[in-house]
Amino acid sequence: MTNDIGLFAPAPGSGDSGVSAEKPAEEPKAPELVYGSAEEFLHEQLLPTYVRDVDNRALKWCIEWYFHPEALSRIEALWRAWEHLRLDGATGMSVWWRDHADHHMRVLLDPRGPFHKCDMQKHRDPEHLEPKKAPAGWFPDVRGIQP
Template sequence: MTIDIGRFSEAPSTDVEEPADTAAGEQKPPELVYGSAEEFLHEQLLPTYVRSVDGRSAQWCMEWYFHPEAVSRIEALWRAWEHLRLDGSTGMSVWWKDHADHHMNVLLDPRGPFHKCDMKAHRDPEPLEPKKAPEGWFPDVRTQPG
């Protein structure tokens, strides 16, 4: 079985190397390969990051999108991939080492965000509900003079 992971190895198109100028004189950002984190998850990440998910050494929830931490991490993986795929020298290695391996180890950890779920049933996550710090301990820096 061969899985196409060549998107990293494709040389950037000429419009990526020499972006067209916009009317305001800004460079046009490179086009995204994937339109959403979900598309990236199904089309790139899961087909290439294959692991045995048995509930003991690895855990996943089929309704991953109900887990805010998972959504945030998958979004981060997608955005990092879109950026690093443009680096033809070490981009793929950096993405795997610094992003995919790190976030997927957290996501798949049996004590991770899917710890109450299994491959058959989703269970809503219970967010931590810490107490608020006393008034004034963490002033809003947006309202402080520069």
């Protein structure tokens, strides 16, 4: 077996710095978003394709969904995942439906989910969980610690 380490490195003293005279390859341009916001995605893509009979018993929705922090975060996650997975022409959309849409929509529409106090016509502010602070030192700030 041969040792291939350094196989393509310039020979010492050859004067070849390894820098190509060709123009460096441009980095690929990031694909443009289809939707400009989570709200646009919700109105243009998600709700027109994810159709359910919301009866306020088995499924709940709030007409003012944007007042619910959990809903905002989940819809933002759905949008970002959709924008990423749409680029996978093989299984991207299947993965999005299975791992993202089905999961998050099941939680959002659950009668005990974030819209549990609301209905299709009336928003009621959600009650936030009130945490108690942990004893000092239990959760040190690790932002400045290098791994």
